[in-house]
Amino acid sequence: MRYKAGRKEATRERIIEVASQQFRKQGIAATGLAGLLKKADFTIGAFYPHFTSKSQLVTEMLAEALRLEHSKVCQLMQAGGGLEAAVRMYLSSEHMAHPEEGCPSAAMLPEVARQTKASRVAYKDGLLPFIDMVAESLPGDKEAAKGLAFAIFGLMVGSLQIARAIPEPALADRVLEEGIKAAMRLADAPESSVATGTKKEARGLSRRSSPRSKSK
Amino acid sequence: MRYKAGRKEATRERIIEVASQQFRKQGIAATGLAGLLKKADFTIGAFYPHFTSKSQLVTEMLAEALRLEHSKVCQLMQAGGGLEAAVRMYLSSEHMAHPEEGCPSAAMLPEVARQTKASRVAYKDGLLPFIDMVAESLPGDKEAAKGLAFAIFGLMVGSLQIARAIPEPALADRVLEEGIKAAMRLADAPESSVATGTKKEARGLSRRSSPRSKSK
Amino acid sequence: MRYKAGRKEATRERIIEVASQQFRKQGIAATGLAGLLKKADFTIGAFYPHFTSKSQLVTEMLAEALRLEHSKVCQLMQAGGGLEAAVRMYLSSEHMAHPEEGCPSAAMLPEVARQTKASRVAYKDGLLPFIDMVAESLPGDKEAAKGLAFAIFGLMVGSLQIARAIPEPALADRVLEEGIKAAMRLADAPESSVATGTKKEARGLSRRSSPRSKSK
Amino acid sequence: MRYKAGRKEATRERIIEVASQQFRKQGIAATGLAGLLKKADFTIGAFYPHFTSKSQLVTEMLAEALRLEHSKVCQLMQAGGGLEAAVRMYLSSEHMAHPEEGCPSAAMLPEVARQTKASRVAYKDGLLPFIDMVAESLPGDKEAAKGLAFAIFGLMVGSLQIARAIPEPALADRVLEEGIKAAMRLADAPESSVATGTKKEARGLSRRSSPRSKSK
DNA sequence: ACCGGCGGGACGCCCCGTTTCT
DNA sequence: AGAAACGGGGCGTCCCGCCGGT
Numbered sequence: 001m002r003y004k005a006g007r008k009e010a011t012r013e014r015i016i017e018v019a020s021q022q023f024r025k026q027g028i029a030a031t032g033l034a035g036l037l038k039k040a041d042f043t044i045g046a047f048y049p050h051f052t053s054k055s056q057l058v059t060e061m062l063a064e065a066l067r068l069e070h071s072k073v074c075q076l077m078q079a080g081g082g083l084e085a086a087v088r089m090y091l092s093s094e095h096m097a098h099p100e101e102g103c104p105s106a107a108m109l110p111e112v113a114r115q116t117k118a119s120r121v122a123y124k125d126g127l128l129p130f131i132d133m134v135a136e137s138l139p140g141d142k143e144a145a146k147g148l149a150f151a152i153f154g155l156m157v158g159s160l161q162i163a164r165a166i167p168e169p170a171l172a173d174r175v176l177e178e179g180i181k182a183a184m185r186l187a188d189a190p191e192s193s194v195a196t197g198t199k200k201e202a203r204g205l206s207r208r209s210s211p212r213s214k215s216k
Numbered sequence: 217m218r219y220k221a222g223r224k225e226a227t228r229e230r231i232i233e234v235a236s237q238q239f240r241k242q243g244i245a246a247t248g249l250a251g252l253l254k255k256a257d258f259t260i261g262a263f264y265p266h267f268t269s270k271s272q273l274v275t276e277m278l279a280e281a282l283r284l285e286h287s288k289v290c291q292l293m294q295a296g297g298g299l300e301a302a303v304r305m306y307l308s309s310e311h312m313a314h315p316e317e318g319c320p321s322a323a324m325l326p327e328v329a330r331q332t333k334a335s336r337v338a339y340k341d342g343l344l345p346f347i348d349m350v351a352e353s354l355p356g357d358k359e360a361a362k363g364l365a366f367a368i369f370g371l372m373v374g375s376l377q378i379a380r381a382i383p384e385p386a387l388a389d390r391v392l393e394e395g396i397k398a399a400m401r402l403a404d405a406p407e408s409s410v411a412t413g414t415k416k417e418a419r420g421l422s423r424r425s426s427p428r429s430k431s432k
Numbered sequence: 433m434r435y436k437a438g439r440k441e442a443t444r445e446r447i448i449e450v451a452s453q454q455f456r457k458q459g460i461a462a463t464g465l466a467g468l469l470k471k472a473d474f475t476i477g478a479f480y481p482h483f484t485s486k487s488q489l490v491t492e493m494l495a496e497a498l499r500l501e502h503s504k505v506c507q508l509m510q511a512g513g514g515l516e517a518a519v520r521m522y523l524s525s526e527h528m529a530h531p532e533e534g535c536p537s538a539a540m541l542p543e544v545a546r547q548t549k550a551s552r553v554a555y556k557d558g559l560l561p562f563i564d565m566v567a568e569s570l571p572g573d574k575e576a577a578k579g580l581a582f583a584i585f586g587l588m589v590g591s592l593q594i595a596r597a598i599p600e601p602a603l604a605d606r607v608l609e610e611g612i613k614a615a616m617r618l619a620d621a622p623e624s625s626v627a628t629g630t631k632k633e634a635r636g637l638s639r640r641s642s643p644r645s646k647s648k
Numbered sequence: 649m650r651y652k653a654g655r656k657e658a659t660r661e662r663i664i665e666v667a668s669q670q671f672r673k674q675g676i677a678a679t680g681l682a683g684l685l686k687k688a689d690f691t692i693g694a695f696y697p698h699f700t701s702k703s704q705l706v707t708e709m710l711a712e713a714l715r716l717e718h719s720k721v722c723q724l725m726q727a728g729g730g731l732e733a734a735v736r737m738y739l740s741s742e743h744m745a746h747p748e749e750g751c752p753s754a755a756m757l758p759e760v761a762r763q764t765k766a767s768r769v770a771y772k773d774g775l776l777p778f779i780d781m782v783a784e785s786l787p788g789d790k791e792a793a794k795g796l797a798f799a800i801f802g803l804m805v806g807s808l809q810i811a812r813a814i815p816e817p818a819l820a821d822r823v824l825e826e827g828i829k830a831a832m833r834l835a836d837a838p839e840s841s842v843a844t845g846t847k848k849e850a851r852g853l854s855r856r857s858s859p860r861s862k863s864k
Numbered sequence: 865a866c867c868g869g870c871g872g873g874a875c876g877c878c879c880c881g882t883t884t885c886t
Numbered sequence: 887a888g889a890a891a892c893g894g895g896g897c898g899t900c901c902c903g904c905c906g907g908t
Binding site: 223248249250251260261263265269270340 | 868875876878879880885886
């Protein structure tokens with residue numbers, strides 16, 4: 001073959017990488033392919049050998065972006081911080097200020113819901129492992145933990161979006177803080193709150209929240 | 217007024233109304249003014265006497281949409297259901313399936329964050345009364361309740377968006393359910409858990425909104 | 433009648449006046465009626481009672497603008513300066529810098545040529561008295577003087593336009609100067625230059641330039 | 649180059665060529681890009697790979713149109729006619745009737761004055777060589793000849809425009825004729841007209857015009 | 865076979881001249 | 887006389903097909 005082996009892959013990856021930044025920063029609909037390719041130091045000519053359409057790029061970009069987000073959070077949690085560290089990172093001013101490097105869900109969810117079926121499947125497939133990972137750090141049986149993980153993730157996504165939309169920095173920070181507190185409470189006192197009250201031990205969370213455990 | 221009194225207002229309101237539907241359904245960037253006006257049975261010529269630009273329409277539409285959402289939820293809560301009824305409605309399959317008539321935050325938040333300052337201010341100004349209203353149905357001191365209301369709202373917004381993006385109906389419903397459970401837990405057992413530990417009684421929520429009747 | 437008598441006329445005149453400024457400044461095609469009316473402190477509603485179309489306004493505006501230009505130059509020449517004063521004024525930096533108050537021909541001639549027949553007739557009818565007036569200050573029989581007046585006027589129009597188009601002030605001024613010199617030579621030494629060589633005496637010109645022939 | 653060598657250049661030239669016709673015929677502001685491109689058998693999609701904006705096209709079109717006009721006149725003068733032939737051609741009924749193939753200055757000067765700086769610089773840069781060429785066929789020292797050339801060109805431009813604007817063919821022709829006479833007088837008897845009286849011999853002019861007054 | 869990039873049209877927002885209603 | 891509404895058109899950008907050089 002004419003080109004260095006792997007060059008094609010490299011180009012493709014680069015396009016996806018830049019796309020994941022631009023889409024998160026400006027939105028999917030508002031981002032044009034030409035500008036995107038230029039940002040990746042290509043011209044549109046480089047696009048169609050790799051993707052059949054913009055929507056295919058969206059699909060692949062979602063898969064990749066979620067994979068990266070997943071591994072980023074995974075590392076953070078395994079580095080010792082547990083879920084709390086992840087939550088604090090997610091709901092931080094830095095994350096709020098830099099959507100282009102942040103969670104794809106927070107940056108694009110409503111737009112994802114309007115994409116093709118394939119893209120939405122890719123989103124779901126990228127989200128589930130992430131949810132499972134979060135669930136593993138939560139107490140309770142597997143299914144219950146998974147449900148809780150969905151809720152906690154929903155809380156984080158929503159709170160971050162609200163904070164980003166609010167033009168008042170002080171208020172935005174407040175929203176983030178409250179999101180952290182609520183996420184930790186959810187993680188700490190899973191559904192059993194009243195019934196059993198015993199088994200929390202949210203692997204990695206809890207520290208700060210452990211002693212009290214509210215529920216009595 | 218030169219025209220039949222109120223005609224101008226009627227047109228303006230009609231444009232805003234259709235805009236709020238289309239923007240929620242298709243996204244702001246993806247919605248063109250021409251199509252929007254046609255949907256309102258006008259041509260583009262009818263737009264510029266009322267608005268100077270699309271972004272001004274976005275601003276006014278946000279204000280109006282939030283006002284309506286606010287009053288809708290308000291009615292629901294005062295009708296006796298309390299916060300729980302509102303949460304159940306928000307995280308229902310119907311709401312999930314009809315973004316065009318649903319919560320503007322759930323449908324457009326990431327795009328709102330990319331709008332002009334004026335639009336974001338309008339968003340904030342429309343959101344706060346809503347948050348305050350929710351807070352009133354929560355226990356604890358005013359500030360704490362407000363913080364909790366932000367978190368609960370974030371949870372609802374995020375969960376609804378996730379459910380909308382997921383192409384598997386069963387899983388989407390699961391996300392909604394878990395959102396409801398978590399929202400109720402948050403509302404039920406506010407932070408005071410340790411401090412006071414006593415009478416939560418989330419005015420209107422609590423167990424499953426049990427005996428009481430909160431409102432007012 | 434409802435309105436003070438003459439009010440209608442006043443409005444009409446005001447529209448024409450502002451139009452003659454805007455058209456000269458920005459060009460006819462590039463000037464919109466809405467902006468024009470706003471500049472005259474009206475809304476478009478004030479336009480159609482007075483004119484049936486933009487092109488009719490153009491026609492009337494040409495007649496009026498030429499009438500004014502005519503009388504301005506007439507005054508100048510009768511004030512004692514003669515043709516030379518008029519030429520010097522016409523080809524001055526001030527006139528070059530302010531097309532909106534200057535000669536309509538210099539500002540719009542190519543556009544006039546593309547207007548309706550009616551507009552062009554108005555232009556012609558406005559131009560001829562002006563040419564005749566200039567011709568009267570020129571020597572020779574009436575027809576010859578008229579021909580010369582056309583040429584001198586053409587020279588002035590073209591030179592002013594060239595100067596306006598040139599972005600280098602020094603060069604533009606040079607063009608104006610040369611235009612003045614050439615105009616005076618034409619006025620001074622009419623066609624008879626060789627044949628008769630006798631009685632120029634370009635009524636009103638020459639004074640300053642008469643003994644001249646400078647070069648020597 | 650990726651395409652058949654010169655294909656891009658060909659398209660670009662074609663666009664410029666058609667633009668130079670349309671702009672001269674209808675005016676710059678009154679000519680739309682879509683119609684222009686269609687006239688060149690393209691769609692608008694073909695425009696932006698070559699030009700970044702309409703105003704850039706204007707700039708390039710001015711440069712090209714002046715270059716062509718220059719060479720056309722140059723050929724004419726070198727073919728033996730001298731300046732007189734050029735003047736007669738310029739102020740001919742044919743030229744008057746076909747602005748789209750004629751002098752860009754006569755067709756667009758007032759609009760050129762309203763274009764961007766870059767366009768006006770292009771105009772100036774295209775005009776100067778032309779003026780220099782005309783100056784070479786004039787007697788007297790170089791600078792004086794250049795000044796005279798400006799004036800003669802101004803005279804031609806203005807006279808042609810006036811003739812084009814006048815709806816009466818007979819009068820228009822009269823204006824052209826008088827323009828020719830005056831131009832020849834200027835060229836024939838440069839400033840020194842009286843002093844020396846003898847040496848006109850405006851390289852190529854004069855012959856036919858010297859003895860007198862021709863017209864009719 | 866990657867990639868550059870021309871070219872096709874549809875469509876984006878905005879503004880035009882005009883008509884209509886008051 | 888004011889202003890809403892119409893609909894066409896302004897320029898510019900969009901996504902994409904396809905050609906052709908490397």
